[in-house]
Amino acid sequence: MESHPVHGLPFLPGSSFTDSTRTAFHRSQTLGYNNGYAVARRPAVGVGGTQLETGQLSQADLDELASKIPVLTYGEPKQPPPADFIPAHVAFDKKVLKFDAYFQEDVPLSTEEHYRIRQVNIYYYLEDDSMSVVEPVVENSGILQGKLIKRQRLSKNDRGDHYHWKDLNRGINITIFAKTFRIVDCDRFTQEFLESQGIELNPPEKMALDPYTELRKQPFRKYVTPSDFDQLKQFLTFDKQVLRFYAIWDDTDSMFGECRTYIIHYYLVDDTVEIREVHERNNGRDPFPLLVSRQRLPKILVENAKNFPQCVLEISDQEVLEWYTAKDFIVGEPLTILGRTFFIYDCDPFTRQFYSEKFGISNLPRIDVSKKEPPPIKQELPPYNGFGLVEDSAQNCFALIPKAPKKDxxxxxxxxxxxxxxxxxxxxxxxxxxxxxxxxxxxxxxxxxxxxxxxxxxxxxxxxxxxxxxxxxxxxxxxxxxxxxxxxxxxxxxxxxxxxxxxxxxxxxxxxxxxxxxxxxxxxxxxxxxxxNHVRKQEALENKQTEEAPGTKELETLIDTIQKQLKDNSCKDNLCEAFQAHDKGASGYVDREMFYKICASFNIPLEDSLIKELIKLCSHEEGRINYYNFLRAFSN
Incomplete structure (x- = not known):
C-alpha cells in the first residue's frame, strides 16, 4: 500500500502513514490508437486516479529531444506568400513635405535698401524625391514671384548626390543653384513624418523680415506747413540786443585738466551763439579771442546725421531736429555745447530783465564758483602697537626724523x-x-x-x-x-x-x-x-599698645639710649616693609621665629645686650613681638 507523508513534514521514515480507506489501485492506460496506429501517451493521473505531481523530464527524454530533427519527420516547412508590392508613386502619392525658408539677395544699385529678404516655401515630394521652391506672391512688390525652381531632383554636391528628406531639418542652411536658403520651420505633417522616421528636429526659428517691406508699412510722411515767422521783424525788434552769460568749464577730472572761465553771448537778432574765453595774466595760454565763433548751435541731430562730415560741410536744417534757443540758457544749469559741458553761474542785468519779461523767470541766482581752500585734513595717528609710550611713538608721525617729546x-x-x-x-x-x-x-x-x-x-x-x-x-x-x-x-x-x-x-x-x-x-x-580713618586707627592702636605694654617708661628710656648709640639707621624703612609684608592683618605683631629671621636677614646685632632688652620689652605673652616699638629705636 502506498503511504503518504503528513502535511507539513519532510518525507522521512516515521513521517508517513498508510491510507486505510483507499480501495482503488488501478493504473492508467499508456497506449492509445490514432488513425489505426498505436501511439504512446503520458498518463494524466496516477495509481488509483490520484493527482500526479509535476516533474521534470528524465535525461533520456532530454537526449531524445535534442537528437530529434523535425524536418526529417515532417519535411520542409512551407514559406509564407510574399507581401503585395506597392510602388512608391502609390504609397507616397500626394504626400509632400513643406518647409518655410528665406534667402538674402543683395541690392547694389539702390539708395533705400542694401539687401532684400525673400521668403519662400520648399516642397519635397516623397513619391519621387523631387523638390521645388515657390515664393509666395506679394502684391505690388515689383518682383517676378511664383515658382523659383521647378520640380526636379536637386543635386547636393559635385559627386552627383541628390537631396533626400533625411538632409532636411529646421534651423539649417541648404545651397541650391548657388543660393543659400535658411530653413526656419515646417508644417505639422512634415514634423510628424520626420519624427516617425527617427529624425530629431531642431527648434523652430523666427522668419526674417524684409527691412524695405517693413518700412513701407509705416504711416505716410506728414508735411508741415512752413511757419509764418518773419525774420525781418526779428531783426528790427532784437537788433543789437545780446544776452550775456558767465560760465565755467570744469575739466579737472581729466589728466592736466583745469577749471576755465568763459563768456557766452546769445544774439537775439538771429539766434546765434559765440563763446569767448576769459584770459588772465601769465596763464600760459595763447590769447585766442574766440573759442566758438558766432553761429547757430544744433541741440538735437537726426539719427542718420551721426556720420555726417560736419568738419567739412555746414549743418543744415535737414540734419538738425532742434536748435539752441534762449530758453535753453538757464543760470544754475549745465549746458552741453559741441560735446563740452559748461556750467552757467551768472548773467548780466539786461539778461535778467529779458528773462523776467519774456519767460517770467525772476530772481536768477548768482552761484559762487570761486575756488575754496579744502578743509585741513585731520591727522589720524595709526593704532598703538604697544611698544613704549603713546606720546613717544606718535613722534614718528609728526616728522621724518622723530624728536623726543617735550618734558616739563x-x-x-x-x-x-x-x-x-x-x-x-x-x-x-x-x-x-x-x-x-x-x-x-x-x-x-x-x-x-x-x-x-x-x-x-x-x-x-x-x-x-x-x-x-x-x-x-x-x-x-x-x-x-x-x-x-x-x-x-x-x-x-x-x-x-x-x-x-x-x-x-x-x-x-x-x-x-x-x-x-x-x-x-x-x-x-x-x-x-x-x-x-587710617591715621585714627593707627593712633588708637599705638595708644592701646602703649597702655597695655608693661614698663612703658623703661621702654622709652631704652629706645632713647639705643638711638644715641646707633649711628646707621638706614635700614628702618626696609625693616618696616618686611614686617608689614608678614603682618597680613596689620595688627603690629609678628611671630617670634619670623621676627628673628627678618632681623638676621638685615644683619641686626641681636647679641647686643640693649637689643636683647628691647626685644624683651616688645615681646607679648602669646609669643609675638610688637615690631612698631622695636622700629622706633631705629628712627630719629
Whole structure:
C-alpha cells in the first residue's frame, strides 16, 4: 500500500502513514490508437486516479529531444506568400513635405535698401524625391514671384548626390543653384513624418523680415506747413540786443585738466551763439579771442546725421531736429555745447530783465564758483602697537626724523627725588596670590610708577622688581587720548588697574600723608576720609599698645639710649616693609621665629645686650613681638 507523508513534514521514515480507506489501485492506460496506429501517451493521473505531481523530464527524454530533427519527420516547412508590392508613386502619392525658408539677395544699385529678404516655401515630394521652391506672391512688390525652381531632383554636391528628406531639418542652411536658403520651420505633417522616421528636429526659428517691406508699412510722411515767422521783424525788434552769460568749464577730472572761465553771448537778432574765453595774466595760454565763433548751435541731430562730415560741410536744417534757443540758457544749469559741458553761474542785468519779461523767470541766482581752500585734513595717528609710550611713538608721525617729546623741566626740578610709596595687595582668584604684597612707588617728577614685591622665603614666588618705571594708563581711557594715573588716584582702598592686574591700596607712608595735607584741594573727599580713618586707627592702636605694654617708661628710656648709640639707621624703612609684608592683618605683631629671621636677614646685632632688652620689652605673652616699638629705636 502506498503511504503518504503528513502535511507539513519532510518525507522521512516515521513521517508517513498508510491510507486505510483507499480501495482503488488501478493504473492508467499508456497506449492509445490514432488513425489505426498505436501511439504512446503520458498518463494524466496516477495509481488509483490520484493527482500526479509535476516533474521534470528524465535525461533520456532530454537526449531524445535534442537528437530529434523535425524536418526529417515532417519535411520542409512551407514559406509564407510574399507581401503585395506597392510602388512608391502609390504609397507616397500626394504626400509632400513643406518647409518655410528665406534667402538674402543683395541690392547694389539702390539708395533705400542694401539687401532684400525673400521668403519662400520648399516642397519635397516623397513619391519621387523631387523638390521645388515657390515664393509666395506679394502684391505690388515689383518682383517676378511664383515658382523659383521647378520640380526636379536637386543635386547636393559635385559627386552627383541628390537631396533626400533625411538632409532636411529646421534651423539649417541648404545651397541650391548657388543660393543659400535658411530653413526656419515646417508644417505639422512634415514634423510628424520626420519624427516617425527617427529624425530629431531642431527648434523652430523666427522668419526674417524684409527691412524695405517693413518700412513701407509705416504711416505716410506728414508735411508741415512752413511757419509764418518773419525774420525781418526779428531783426528790427532784437537788433543789437545780446544776452550775456558767465560760465565755467570744469575739466579737472581729466589728466592736466583745469577749471576755465568763459563768456557766452546769445544774439537775439538771429539766434546765434559765440563763446569767448576769459584770459588772465601769465596763464600760459595763447590769447585766442574766440573759442566758438558766432553761429547757430544744433541741440538735437537726426539719427542718420551721426556720420555726417560736419568738419567739412555746414549743418543744415535737414540734419538738425532742434536748435539752441534762449530758453535753453538757464543760470544754475549745465549746458552741453559741441560735446563740452559748461556750467552757467551768472548773467548780466539786461539778461535778467529779458528773462523776467519774456519767460517770467525772476530772481536768477548768482552761484559762487570761486575756488575754496579744502578743509585741513585731520591727522589720524595709526593704532598703538604697544611698544613704549603713546606720546613717544606718535613722534614718528609728526616728522621724518622723530624728536623726543617735550618734558616739563620745571616740574622735574621741583619734584626731583620726591616719591610716594604705597602698600598694596593683588586681587586675584588664585589662592596663592592673596597673600602677596606689593610696594607702589610714584615718582612725582615724571609721573611714573614702579612696583616692587618684597621677597618672602619659602613662598614659592620670586620677589623683586615687578614693574619697571613706566606710565600706567587708566582702563577707561582710549589709546588715542590716554589718561595716566596721578597721585590723586592713590589712597587707601583705591583700586589700581595695572595692565589687566587689579591692586588695592592697603597702607601709605608718612611722606604721602604730608603730601596729601599740603595738597588737600587736589584730592577727593573719599581719599581724604580714607587717610583720616587710617591715621585714627593707627593712633588708637599705638595708644592701646602703649597702655597695655608693661614698663612703658623703661621702654622709652631704652629706645632713647639705643638711638644715641646707633649711628646707621638706614635700614628702618626696609625693616618696616618686611614686617608689614608678614603682618597680613596689620595688627603690629609678628611671630617670634619670623621676627628673628627678618632681623638676621638685615644683619641686626641681636647679641647686643640693649637689643636683647628691647626685644624683651616688645615681646607679648602669646609669643609675638610688637615690631612698631622695636622700629622706633631705629628712627630719629
Amino acid at each position: 623741566v620745571i616740574k622735574m626740578l621741583m619734584n626731583d627725588n620726591k616719591m610716594l610709596r604705597y602698600l598694596a595687595k593683588l586681587e586675584s582668584p588664585i589662592p596663592e596670590d592673596k597673600d602677596r604684597r606689593f610696594i607702589f612707588s610714584y615718582f612725582l617728577a615724571t609721573d611714573m610708577i614702579s612696583i616692587f614685591e618684597p621677597p618672602v622665603r619659602n613662598s614659592g614666588i620670586i620677589g623683586g622688581k615687578y614693574l619697571g618705571r613706566t606710565k600706567v594708563i587708566k582702563p577707561d581711557s582710549s589709546v588715542e587720548n590716554p589718561v595716566y594715573y596721578g597721585p590723586t588716584d592713590f589712597f587707601i582702598g583705591a583700586e589700581i588697574d595695572v595692565f589687566g592686574h587689579r591692586f588695592i591700596i592697603l597702607d601709605v607712608d608718612e611722606y604721602v600723608l604730608k603730601y596729601m595735607e599740603s595738597n588737600a584741594t587736589q584730592y577727593s573727599a573719599e581719599a581724604l576720609a580714607s587717610i583720616q
